[in-house]
Amino acid sequence: MFSLTFTLVALLCLEPVVDARHRHWSTERKLNSLGSEDLVTNLPGQxxxxxxxxxxYVTVNEKNGRALFYWFYEALTLPNEKPLVLWLNGGPGCSSVGYGATQEIGPFVVDTNGRGLKLNPYSWNKEANMLFLESPVGVGFSYSNTTSDYNELGDDFTANDAYAFLYNWFLKFPSYKNRSLYIAGESYAGKYVPELAGLILDKNSDRSLFIDLRGILLxxxxxxxxxxxxxxxDYAWSHAVVSDETHKTIGESCNFNSNDTWSNDDCSQAVDEVLKQYKEIDIYSLYTSVCIGNSSGSDENLTQMPRILGGYDPCLDDYAKRYYNRADVQKALHVSDGYHHKTWSICNMDIxxxxSESKETVLPIYKKLIAAGLRIWVYSGDTDGRVPVLSTRYSLSSLGLPITRAWRPWYHQKQVWVGGWLQEYEGLTFATFRGAGHAVPIFKPSESLAFFSSFLLGESPPFQRW
Structure with a gap:
């Protein structure tokens, strides 16, 4: 979910496998209606x-035994009429179940210490059928029986497996194969989502494989x-995280467009200083508390957390880890038999x-998607230091798109205060969320749901208070 492709230390075409028997969206497989064998009925604490x-699970490669884990929620009302939205978290290596589904936009939120679930009143399944995917293999409950697969993980590998997942998931849930599809995600999914969307467009040239992709939300x-x-x-400097001297050194010694920039000692040391200072706070949310509890420790440790400020609980990762490592939870989710435990982590740092492979930029794919007429909305929480609003503004500016509606505030539920700012380009909409960190829906759940609804409708958020 949270890399900037690679940290300074870490960096610092496979075809989708689709069973030939199902080449033409066949429903010859005698599967139960709507994948009823995967229906969740006894989820603890629900x-x-x-x-x-x-x-x-959906198998994406039978030969190697690769299978991706999903969790699908029907829309709260009128599921047969509402679109399908695929949500991806990034990392690479982080779980869409642990983050998106049960911290951000799913109908359940893991309760304190992972003992149960509580309803999320701002779940996005109020507006759409929501499909969460743990991708690639090695993330969450997704796996491969072929060890060498884990050495091949990269952007193209992930996009092809995600495409194979969608194809085979539609075989399991055939009533959705002609439904309008949107793909959404955050952080490193900023690469996953456009790459998958571009692959879908390429494959749609074969009408027998057509997927009705309408847009992406990032x-x-x-x-x-x-x-x-x-x-x-620049964001770290402008928010007083680093000194003028460090920022000046980076400006003089770092050329981030060059593959050789990290061989410059002055540049490397100055960037190290930025990352060092960010360790003092939460880089993903500059102005909120960090979790003091240890996820591997006792309940007593978890009681020593800071107070929850503004509805934000910094220890949600710990609760998720405890919940998804319960044998009864894994049995209910069809992950295990309830006796043989599978180890689940919210992020797999080995991945x-x-x-192994990361595209330096997905901006050429943006141009391709814009040319195809897809709806593209991008949003930024403005207190995130990891993929800050400045990074996104710099990237989008380089596209050189004509502005169709100038920069202006947007509002939510007739609030007196501004929810954020928004600018519309030819083929793309960009918005900020005022006071939100990296995972925006955690910090601004009501605003996020309203924004999501506007995205699905293709209508701008309100530009007036009243």
């Missing part, structure tokens, strides 16, 4: 609900490595550190 949800997205690094450094 509140009463009025919608169905499903979880389980939050605090990694977009272009050079602009992302420049934005990170992050071993990522």
């Amino acid at each position: 509140p009463n609900i009025d919608f169905r949800h499903y979880a389980g 939050g605090n997205p990694e977009t272009c490595d050079a602009e992302d690094w420049k934005g990170l450094v 992050f550190n071993g990522w």
Whole structure:
């Protein structure tokens, strides 16, 4: 979820496997209607609900035994009429179940210490059918039986497996194969999402494989490595995280457009200083507390956390880890038999550190998607230091798109205060969320749901208070 492609230390075409028997969206496989074998019925600590949800595996490569774990929530109302939205978290190596589904935009939020679930009143399944995917293999519950697969993980590998997942998921849920599809995500999914969207467009040239992709929605997205690094450094300086001297050294010695920039000792040491200062606070949310509890420690440790400020709980990662490592939870989600435990982590750092291939920029894919007429909305929480608003503004500016509506504030529910700012380009909309960190829906849940609704409708958020 949270790399800038690679840290200074870490960096510092495979075809999708689709069973030939299903080449033409065939439903010859005698699967139960709507994947009923994956229906979740006894999830521990689940509140009463009025919608169905499903979880389980979809095989993306039978030969190697690669299977991706998903969790799908029907829309709260009118699921047969509402679109399908695929959500991806990034990392690379972080779980869309642990973050998106049960911290941000899913109908459940993991409760304190992972003992149960509580309802999220701002779940995005109020507006759409929501599909969360743990991708690539090695993330969350997703796996491969072929060890060498884990050495091949990169952007193209992930996009091809995600495409194979979608194809085979539609076989399991055939009523959705002709539904309008949107793909959304945040952080390193800023690369996953455009790459998958571009692949879908390419494959749609074969009408028998057509997927009705309508648009993409990206939050605090990694977009272009050079602009992302420049934005990170400038944001840290402009928010008093580093000194004038450090910022000046980086400006004079770092060329983020060059592959040789990290061989410059002055540049490397100055960027190290930026990352060192960020260790003193939460780089993903500059003005909130950090979690003092230790996820591997006792309940007593977890009681020593800071007070929750403004509804934001910095220890959500710990709660998720405890919950998804419970045998009864894994059984309910069709991950295990309830006796043989699978180890789940919210982020797999082996994947992050071993990522084999990453595109330096996805801006050419943006141009391709814009030319195809897809709806593209990008948003930034303005208190995130990891993929800050400056990084995204620098990246989008380099596209050179004509402005159709000038920079202006947008409002939510007739608030007296500004929810953020927004600018519309020819083919793209960009918005900020005032006071939100990296994972915007955690900090601004009501505003995020309203923004998501506007995105699906293709209508701008309100520009007036009343």
